[in-house]
Amino acid sequence: MTDNLLSGYRFIEIGHPLTEYAGQILAGLGAEVLLIEPPEGALTRHRNPRVPESGESSRGSIPFLARNTNKRSLMLDPENIEDMATLTALSARANCVLSVAGSPFHRAVVDATIPALVTVTDERNLGISSIVGFAASGGLASTGWQDRPPCNAPSWFAHDGTGIYVAVLAMIAEVARRRGETCIRFEVPYEEAAIASITPWTRPLHSYGTSINGQGFETARRGVEFCPTYQVRDGYVRILTATPGQWQSLVTLLGDPDDLVNGPLSVGRYRSENLAEMIDTLARYLADQSMNELFHHGQKLGLTVSPVNTLNQFIDDPHTRERSFIKNVTDPEIPVLTIQDLG
Secondary structure (H helix, E strand, C coil): CCCCCCCCCEEEEECCCCCHHHHHHHHHCCCEEEEEECCCCCHHHHCCCECCCCCCCCCCEHHHHHHCCCCEEEECCCCCHHHHHHHHHHHHCCCEEEEECCCCCHHHHHHCCCCEEEEEECCCCCCCCHHHHHHHCCHHHHCCECCCCCCCCCCCHHHHHHHHHHHHHHHHHHHHHHCCCCCEEEEEEHHHHHHHHHCCCHHHHHHCCCCECCCECCCCCECCCCCCEEEECCEEEEEECCCHHHHHHHHHHCCCCHHHHCCHHHCHHHHHHCHHHHHHHHHHHHCCCCHHHHHHHHHHHCCEEEECCCHHHHHHCHHHHHCCCCCCEECCCCCEECHHHHC
16 A cells, blocks of 8 residues: 555644644644643634534544544643653654644743744734634635625634645755754744735735726625626536636537627626626526536536535535545544534
8 A cells, every 4th residue: 555645754733723724734644643732632622513412522522523633642731740751752753843832832842852843823812713813814804795794714714724834834844854954943923824825816916906807906895796606407506707718618618699709798897897797697598507517518618617515415426425535433432423423
């Protein structure tokens, strides 16, 4: 059997919501990730929602299970000298340590002689609520509709965007170590990482004096007008028509109707200024189309057509099944976890 990409690598993760996704990425690629937790357990163990009928199990938190797959766990007491000596020894043998400034374990790993350390900092004390990080990143400024409150992003968007940077820097540290560098230290500022991974297109485009379809130069909440969802015969699809080539592919997919070929909607600027008319017109042409036929035909034309699946449709999708995205898991405390348990 071929080894996974990071087989043989070892990482120490000081358990925290801002490092969890980084550890999950590395563990998913085959690395050994040891999660260090205080006696009361990592913060995410106490987050809702919980696995049905999991009782008081410390493994009952769905957010914890979702972000700590494939890791091993070790509970240490930051007030215990022997436990801290154990952490120091383990860290010295790891390829890299992932930590968060302010964690009760952080000072110990900073002072230890370890190959590499990636630290997440939170100078503005945004805390562990992902919606706060999402707001600080500017994400809420462009999410939702103008006549309604801003929308939060799915899952823990700001945390997970930060985790991606932590995982990348952990691997960069390994490259630097192999080149002879010692005492490698990287810092990931939480707010800056969230901005870099989330910030809507309107901000960088504004710097270049350009705009996205229908949005203008200023950040605004326009709902899904820019990339709308259309109801089709057997479900829903999202279609991206941001470039002239994408628009032409969609017109071809729909059979080159005259009003889209020769009418006002054939002009890009007109479409940008009359999004509601464009969406209504396309909705009429798409209503009798098949979701899968649109997807496959769109792929051949280079058009981004994304089926909007229900959870059951996603589970039953041939791609999901072929890649084995979803598996039943035997848990040490909750005998078998299935997708029905988490759904």
